[in-house]
Amino acid sequence: MRAATILKIVASALAGAAFSCPLLAQEAVPAVTCPAPAMEQVRVVARMTHDPRAFTQGLIFHSGALLETTGQYGQSQLRRLDARTGKVLVRRTLPVDQFGEGLGRIGNELVALTWTNGVAHRFAADTLKPLGSFRYQGEGWGLTSDGKRWIRSDGSDNLIFHDAATFKETGRVRVTLAGTPLPELNELEWIGGLVFANVWHSDVIVAIDPKTGCVARRFDLSPLSREVAAGDPEAVLNGIAWDEKGKRLYVTGKDWPRLFEIALPERK
16 A cells, blocks of 8 residues: 555544544634635834844733844843844843743743743743743744733644643644645734734744634735845744734844834725
């Protein structure tokens, strides 16, 4: 029997199990196929400097400053940045054997993921004082919250939900674009009831309905990538931060020399 045939049989069996196995009952599956949203263009409002050696993994806005996590073994950090200039004001270094990933906030607590260590570091949002850690299964890529629960990506087509106090997994939803699974979801940000996500090695940001997993909006940021003209293929668009009070949206990329404030088109 050909290997491809065997894989199809296994895939069919797993698909059937997903609907019958009670262990997967908490995973939400979109009931309908949502149409593909049109690609939207963004407008650059302002440009700021950004450390071209910062391998950006997570980016959030809090109390007038940008907070950023960076990756790479031996170089991973949590940083506070001046939102007007991009200047690094405070640094906290992660263990040298850990690769820093996404960053999220609930109240005055920050959580910074690691890629393959299964460790989520906790910090005070105002002081960056360490508060301990959580453990989790699988990889850590992006992190955000809706104020009541953590929302994580792991490189797959899933958004994974975690309890705010314990980080215990409470559910997950598969993300689809016009019915097709959308994997490699990376940095995340909660904006207006939707989860905005970078897609690894893509110049597109998607906005996801967390209830259905359907991609509701798509934004083309390829002009920004062309502007920074990164020579490294891994220096990709990554980092989304929303200033809820000021209604300002910031984006950047891994090892990008610029931070951008952008404006999204008004929804009709």
